[in-house]
Amino acid sequence: MTQILPPETRIGHVHLKVADIDRALAFYQGILGFEITQRYGTQAVFLSAGGYHHHIGLNTWESRRGRPPAPGTTGLYHTAILFPDRASLGAALKRIVEAGWPLEGASDHGVSEAIYLRDPDDNGVELYRDRPEAEWPRDAAGNLAMISAQLDLHALLAEAG
Structure with missing residues (x-):
């Protein structure tokens, strides 16, 4: 049985594993223009457009100094x-x-x-x-x-x- 979602359903945010918070912020805040809404120490930051709690989460909880996935693998x-x-x-x-x-x-x-x-x-x-x-x-x-x-x-x- 196919479940039909309400048409108002939206994807609210994305949370990305990154290798370096400051480097990721230079892109998402510095170039794209998102604003920081909250930081969690040196390991996570939430960003928004227009004051929403967050559209993008960035964290290094499992990825600090990590490498991107290899081509040909699954993921985002x-x-x-x-x-x-x-x-x-x-x-x-x-x-x-x-x-x-x-x-x-x-x-x-x-x-x-x-x-x-x-x-x-x-x-x-x-x-x-x-x-x-x-x-x-x-x-x-x-x-x-x-x-x-x-x-x-x-x-x-x-x-x-």
Whole structure:
């Protein structure tokens, strides 16, 4: 029997094992712009956008000075961070470019626009914004027809102001 979740169900936060808290903070706080909401000594920190208790937890409880998982192993593919609009996604891209942080890719999926990169611990990170549902591409039968087209990063940067 398939269990149907309420449509308001959301993934509330992600908690990542990292090798070095300060290095991870330089990325998540320094480049992406999340704010620290609470620290637990030198081993854990919680980060948020807009004062929520936490969207991202970082800890070294089992991973201090550890290495990323080897390619070809199971684990988290990426954390997707949803931005409220194109201008805020463009501003995030601007901070990434100014920091000299490498991008892995950027795609227009029809339903969304996304930028892909890796954090200092080699975790995948997707930064994206959704288009309004009325703009989502659909086929003749009305089914969702997502795409993977090249995203115009120059146009997105221009949105940053």
